[in-house]
Structures are given as structure tokens and as C-alpha cells.
Amino acid sequence: MSEHEFQTGAAAATEAPISAEHARYLRKLKREKAAVRLTQILVLVLLFVLWEVLADARIIDPFITSQPSRVLDTIKTLYAEGVLFKHIGITCLETVIGFLLGTVLGVLIAVALWWSQFFSQVSEPYLVVLNSLPKIALGPVFIVWIGAGPVAIIVMTLAISLIVTILEVLNGFVNTDPDKIKLVRSFGGTKCQVLTKVLLPASFPNIINALKVNVGLSWVGVIVGEFLVSKAGLGYLIVYGGQVFKLDLVMTSVVILAVAATLMYQGVVYFEQWVLKRSRFI
Amino acid sequence: MQIAVEVCNVSMTYQTPEGEIHALKDVDFTVNDGEFICIVGPSGCGKSTLLSLISGLLKPTGGAIYIYGDRITGPSRKAGYMLQKDHLFEWRTILQNVLLGVEIQRAVTPQVKEKAIRFLETYGLYEFRDKYPSQLSGGMRQRAALIRTLMTDPEILLLDEAFSALDYQTRLAVTDDIYAIIKKENKTAILVTHDISEAISMADRVIVLSHRPGVIKKIYNISLTCHKRSPLSSREAPEFRFYFQEIWKELDIHV
Numbered sequence: 148m149s150e151h152e153f154q155t156g157a158a159a160a161t162e163a164p165i166s167a168e169h170a171r172y173l174r175k176l177k178r179e180k181a182a183v184r185l186t187q188i189l190v191l192v193l194l195f196v197l198w199e200v201l202a203d204a205r206i207i208d209p210f211i212t213s214q215p216s217r218v219l220d221t222i223k224t225l226y227a228e229g230v231l232f233k234h235i236g237i238t239c240l241e242t243v244i245g246f247l248l249g250t251v252l253g254v255l256i257a258v259a260l261w262w263s264q265f266f267s268q269v270s271e272p273y274l275v276v277l278n279s280l281p282k283i284a285l286g287p288v289f290i291v292w293i294g295a296g297p298v299a300i301i302v303m304t305l306a307i308s309l310i311v312t313i314l315e316v317l318n319g320f321v322n323t324d325p326d327k328i329k330l331v332r333s334f335g336g337t338k339c340q341v342l343t344k345v346l347l348p349a350s351f352p353n354i355i356n357a358l359k360v361n362v363g364l365s366w367v368g369v370i371v372g373e374f375l376v377s378k379a380g381l382g383y384l385i386v387y388g389g390q391v392f393k394l395d396l397v398m399t400s401v402v403i404l405a406v407a408a409t410l411m412y413q414g415v416v417y418f419e420q421w422v423l424k425r426s427r428f429i
Numbered sequence: 430m431q432i433a434v435e436v437c438n439v440s441m442t443y444q445t446p447e448g449e450i451h452a453l454k455d456v457d458f459t460v461n462d463g464e465f466i467c468i469v470g471p472s473g474c475g476k477s478t479l480l481s482l483i484s485g486l487l488k489p490t491g492g493a494i495y496i497y498g499d500r501i502t503g504p505s506r507k508a509g510y511m512l513q514k515d516h517l518f519e520w521r522t523i524l525q526n527v528l529l530g531v532e533i534q535r536a537v538t539p540q541v542k543e544k545a546i547r548f549l550e551t552y553g554l555y556e557f558r559d560k561y562p563s564q565l566s567g568g569m570r571q572r573a574a575l576i577r578t579l580m581t582d583p584e585i586l587l588l589d590e591a592f593s594a595l596d597y598q599t600r601l602a603v604t605d606d607i608y609a610i611i612k613k614e615n616k617t618a619i620l621v622t623h624d625i626s627e628a629i630s631m632a633d634r635v636i637v638l639s640h641r642p643g644v645i646k647k648i649y650n651i652s653l654t655c656h657k658r659s660p661l662s663s664r665e666a667p668e669f670r671f672y673f674q675e676i677w678k679e680l681d682i683h684v
Contacts, residue, residue, distance in 0.1 A: 326512050333484055333510035334530040334581060344533065348520045 213398035221399040234400075238369055238380040239407060241297055245304025246365040246411075250358060252305070253312025258342065260313070261320045274310065282306040282368075286375045295376035303375075304368030308361045315357040319350025355419045362412050366404070381407075433497060433585055433617040434460040434483060440491035440642075441478050451642035452478045455492070458636060458645060460585070465611070466619045467628035470638030471682060476621040479643070480587045483619065484508040497584060506534065509583030511591040515574035517562035523573050524549070524558040530581040541580070548576045552610065567595050568603045575607055579614060586611060588620040592627065604631065604660045625680070629672045630660040637679045647679050 165173070195215045201207045202214035209217060225231035260267040285306055293299040327345050336344065347354075373382025381400045388396030438457050443450040452475035460466050470476050481487040483494055485505040493500055496507045509530075517526045527545050531537050549555045552572050554565075562570055571592070578586065591607070592600045608631055611618050622628050628635045635649045653666035663669060 324516070326514065327516050327518070329486065330510065330512060330516050331529075331533060332486060332504055333508075334533040335504045335506055336533040340533050344529070345518070348518065351520070 210392075211394055213394045217395045218399045218402055221395045222403075225399070234380055234384055235403060235407065237297070237377075238373065238382065238404075239411075241300050241304065241372070241380065242365045242369045242407075242411070245301045245308065245368055246361055248301065249305050249308035249312055249361055249365065250354075253309050253357065253361075254316050254354065256309075257313050257316035257320065260317055261342075261346070262338070274313065278310045278314065282310075283371050286371060290376050297377075299376055300369055300372030300380075303372035304365050307368040307371075308364040311360055311364060312357045315353050315360070316350060319353030320346050323349045351422070355415070358415045358418075359412065362408065362415055366408050366411075370404070431462040431497075432459050433462045433464070434619070435495040436479075436483070436492070437494070438492035439479075439482060439489045439494060441475065441482060441487070442490045453482075453489075454642040454644050456638075456643065456645055457492075458648065460617060460619060463615060463617055464633045465608075465617075465631055466634050466636060467632035468619065468621045468636045468638060469623065469625060469628045469676065469680065470643060471640055471680060472623060474638045474641055475643035476623075476638060477589050479638075480510070480589050480619065480621055483585075484510050484587055486510075506581060507584045509578035509581060509586050511574060511578055511586065511588045513590045514594045515562070515570040517565075517570055517573055517577075519562055522559050522561060523554060523565070526562065526573060527577045527580055530577055534581060536581075545576070545580055548579065552576060567599050568606060571595070571603050572606060572610070575610060579610075579616075584617065586616050586618040588618060590622055591620065593622070593624070600627075601661060608660050625673055625676050626664065626669075627660070629669060629676070630663040635672070635676060637676060649676065 198207075198212070199215045202209040202212060222231065225234070260270060282303070286303055289299045289302050289306070293302060323346055327349065328341050331341050331344055369380070370382040370385070373380045374386050377383040381404050384400040385397050388394065388400065436456055436458050438455050439453060440451075440455060441453040443452060456479065468476050468479065478487065482489050483496075483501070485501045485503050485508065488502070495501065496505065499507070501507075517523070518529070521529070524545060527549065528537060528542070531541050531545075546555070546558070549558050554569060554573055554576070557565055557569065557573075562573070565573065592604055595603055604627060620628070620631060629651055632651050635651060637646045637649070638644070639646045649672060651672060653663050653668050655662045655666045
């Protein structure tokens with residue numbers, strides 16, 4: 148029967164001995180992958196070595212460009228002064244809180260907009276305006292209203308990431324196959340069940356996409372916020388370093404920022420894989 | 430014989446900003462217990478609307494529908510719906526998919542789970558219970574979709590072009606398969622299709638609808654001389670061609 152054929156077919160595909168040609172092909176794939184990774188690392192190393200050597204030779208001025216060894220020294224000094232992890236910690240905390248709030252509120256508001264056609268239609272022009280408005284322009288307003296502090300920074304982050312999340316998740320809802328919703332309704336499903344059984348799982352790729360975009364946006368929000376108000380954090384170090392012409396401090400903060408932002412992005416990727424593994428396909 | 434479905438003078442008008450669309454007008458027929466009814470008609474004649482009305486997803490603007498004597502006023506558990514595609518959820522295993530309906534009706538018990546396992550065993554999907562839909566062939570997916578519907582114990586099955594998303598060969602095989610299951614489970618079924626051969630091969634009666642607004646043009650009692658009736662063997666019956674010609678003429682399709 149058909150399912151029998153299917154099983155043997157699938158088994159043959161996985162258990163058949165690998166032909167010499169296929170083995171060659173697999174080796175070639177592996178080699179190509181290794182070459183790409185190696186080149187990536189080489190470019191990075193080369194960049195740093197070049198930066199260091201050129202600065203040492205005074206071809207570029209390390210006072211303006213800084214250099215890797217000075218960055219390391221700055222990190223050591225900050226660590227010795229006991230403020231390194233304070234600055235990193237504050238910025239990361241603000242980012243994570245802003246990121247999580249933006250995601251959770253964004254999904255909740257998207258659900259509300261889907262729930263009420265009326266609410267959705269009323270809010271449409273406002274969403275369009277808020278989406279095109281550069282949210283950074285609201286920075287001074289937040290500071291005056293909320294006061295110069297971490298809360299203003301988190302609100303800034305929220306302002307930047309919220310609208311994008313709402314629109315992306317709503318997009319996932321709208322693009323869900325209406326027949327899948329009809330199916331749930333034909334079983335007597337309530338609106339709430341349509342949401343939990345179909346819309347949220349079907350929009351999972353959109354939600355993850357929103358998370359990935361939000362990681363970047365949250366960092367923008369926090370750094371801009373810190374530029375404007377803060378007394379601590381990586382954004383503060385960058386602004387302070389720029390004002391007193393300590394480019395070592397600026398470069399150090401940027402390098403740390405790059406690492407932290409990458410780690411957070413990877414975190415979202417791992418979260419995605421974890422959820423996928425738990426719930427489907429694999 | 431007991432009457433399963435009564436459709437009494439049902440009319441359906443959709444309101445749109447551009448005007449009114451009269452989808453169905455004074456449609457009136459009954460379906461007997463255990464009968465297999467096919468509804469054919471040109472596209473846009475309100476065939477699918479009729480099924481949505483019987484299932485209670487839509488309310489008729491005129492007339493009334495009864496299933497085993499009870500008037501339908503909202504989504505009804507008495508009717509099980511099968512749509513064009515199988516719509517198995519990619520994020521659920523086959524077993525979880527099959528349990529979707531009972532889960533929505535908050536009726537999952539250990540007994541119900543056992544019943545699902547028995548269904549999967551009977552219809553050759555047991556080994557696939559923890560697999561995801563993408564790992565199944567089209568025919569197996571359709572079978573899983575039917576089991577999902579049967580799990581909620583519907584008294585009648587509504588099939589909305591349930592096979593039209595499949596390629597022709599698979600479709601013939603799946604039609605045979607699903608027909609056998611429906612007969613084995615003793616279900617009353619209403620199939621909407623635009624495929625005349627499919628309708629004749631499965632139906633006890635074929636209802637022909639007209640262009641919009643859909644009214645019943647004619648009802649054919651299909652009696653075929655074949656040894657043991659199945660959609661495939663029906664196609665070999667001598668009367669098959671006769672019915673095909675009749676219905677084709679009745680549909681009056683111009684290009």
C-alpha cells in the first residue's frame with residue numbers, strides 16, 4: 148500500500164550506502180564551508196593586526212583611532228576600577244528589559260487589534276504615523292516627563308521597538324490561512340481558541356522575526372537613551388569618551404557593545420531552535 | 430428511513446458595499462440517514478455556502494436547516510467539516526492533530542485518546558502518530574484529516590471539495606479510501622464538488638445547482654450496476670456515461 152512504499156522509500160534514502168561520488172560531493176561541501184569560516188576569522192584577525200601595526204607605526208594617529216592594545220588596556224583599567232561590569236550590566240539590563248517589554252506588549256497589542264475590528268480601524272492612522280515618526284525625537288519629552296534615569300531609557304527603547312513588533316505580529320495573524328480558522332470554528336472553537344490553537348502558533352515565525360529585529364532596535368533605544376540622560380552604561384562611556392576626547396574609551400565601549408549585541412542575537416536564535424525542537428518538525 | 434438533514438427553503442444573501450449577492454434561493458432537499466449526497470454546480474453557485482449553512486458557520490437569510498430534527502442556529506457539533514486542503518497543523522504531531530477537534534470541545538479523556546489510537550491503527554497511521562504532517566504523503570494526510578473529523582463523532586460529514594487539492598491519480602486513490610472509511614463508519618455525507626465524475630462515482634443522489642443565485646435544477650438518483658460499489662468500480666458501470674452526459678447537459682457550461 149501507499150504508506151508501505153513511503154516507509155521503505157524513506158528508509159532507503161537514509162540507509163543506502165554512500166556512493167563514491169556522493170562522498171566526494173559531501174567532502175567538497177565541507178571544504179567550502181571550512182574555507183568560508185577560515186576566511187571570516189582571517190579577515191577579523193587581519194583587521195585588528197593592521198589596526199595595531201598602523202597605529203604603532205604612527206601611520207594612523209592612535210589618539211584619534213585608538214588601537215587594539217589600548218582597548219585591552221582600557222578594559223583592564225575599567226576592570227581594576229571595578230566599573231567595567233557595572234557599565235556593561237546597566238546597559239544590558241536596560242536592553243533586556245526594554246526588549247522583553249517591547250515583545251510582550253507588542254504581541255498583546257497585536258492580539259487586541261486582531262480581537263476588535265473597531266479598535267484596529269481606529270488605531271490604523273495612528274500606527275502609520277507612529278511607525279514613520281523617528282522615535283528618537285521623543286527622547287527629550289520622555290526625559291522631561293519621566294526624569295533622567297533608567298526608566299526614561301527603557302521607555303525610549305520601548306518606543307523604538309513596540310510599533311515594529313505590533314505590525315510584524317499582526318501581519319502574521321492576517322496572513323494565517325482563513326480555512327485553518329474556519330476549521331477551528333467548525334469544531335465549535337471560540338475566538339480565544341482560534342487565537343491559541345491557530346494564530347499564535349502559525350505566527351511563530353513572525354514573532355521570532357520581530358524578536359530578531361527588536362534585539363537591534365533595543366540596543367539603538369538604550370544607547371540613544373544613555374546618550375541623552377545617563378550617568379552610567381556603555382552609551383554613557385561613549386558620549387563621555389567623545390566629549391573628553393578619550394577615543395580609547397569610545398572604541399572599547401563599541402567593541403564590548405558589538406560582542407553583547409551579538410550574544411543577545413544568538414540568544415534569540417537558540418530560543419527559536421529550542422521552541423522548534425520542542426514543538427515541531429524535528 | 431430516518432431523515433438526517435432537512436434543508437427547508439433556504440435562501441442566502443450576502444451584503445457587500447457594492448450591493449447584494451444572492452448566493453442561494455429557495456433550496457429545499459432532505460438527506461436520508463446513511464446517504465451519500467453530492468452537490469455539483471458551476472463555480473460561484475453557492476455550493477460551499479450551502480455547506481457552511483448546514484454546518485452552522487453561516488446563518489441563512491431565509492428558511493431553516495434541521496439535523497436529526499434539531500434546528501441549526503450556530504456552529505454545530507453534529508456536523509463535521511472537511512475542507513479542500515487537509516489543514517493539518519504543521520506544529521502538531523499526527524496524534525495531536527487528530528485530537529484537535531475534541532481538544533477544542535474540551536473533551537479529551539484517556540478513553541478519547543485510546544479511541545484516537547484505535548482509529549490510527551485501523552487506518553494505517555499508527556506508526557506515524559508522533560510524526561509531523563510534512564512527513565506524510567498527501568493521501569495519508571487526507572486520511573488523518575478525516576480521522577480528526579470523525580473523532581468528534583459528527584452525525585453528518587460535510588466535504589467541501591475535499592479532494593480537489595490532490596493530483597489526479599492520488600485523488601482517485603484517496604477518494605476510494607475516504608469513501609470506504611465513511612461507509613465503514615456508517616456516516617451520512619454531503620460532498621460539494623465541481624467534478625461530475627467524482628460526484629457520480631460516490632453519490633447515492635446528485636443535486637445539480639444552477640448559476641447564481643443557486644437553485645436546485647435537478648436531483649439524480651444514481652443507481653449503478655456494479656458488483657461491490659466503490660468510487661473506482663462505479664466508473665466502470667455501464668450507466669456511468671449516461672449520468673455523466675445528463676448532468677453535463679444540465680450544468681449547461683459555456684466557455
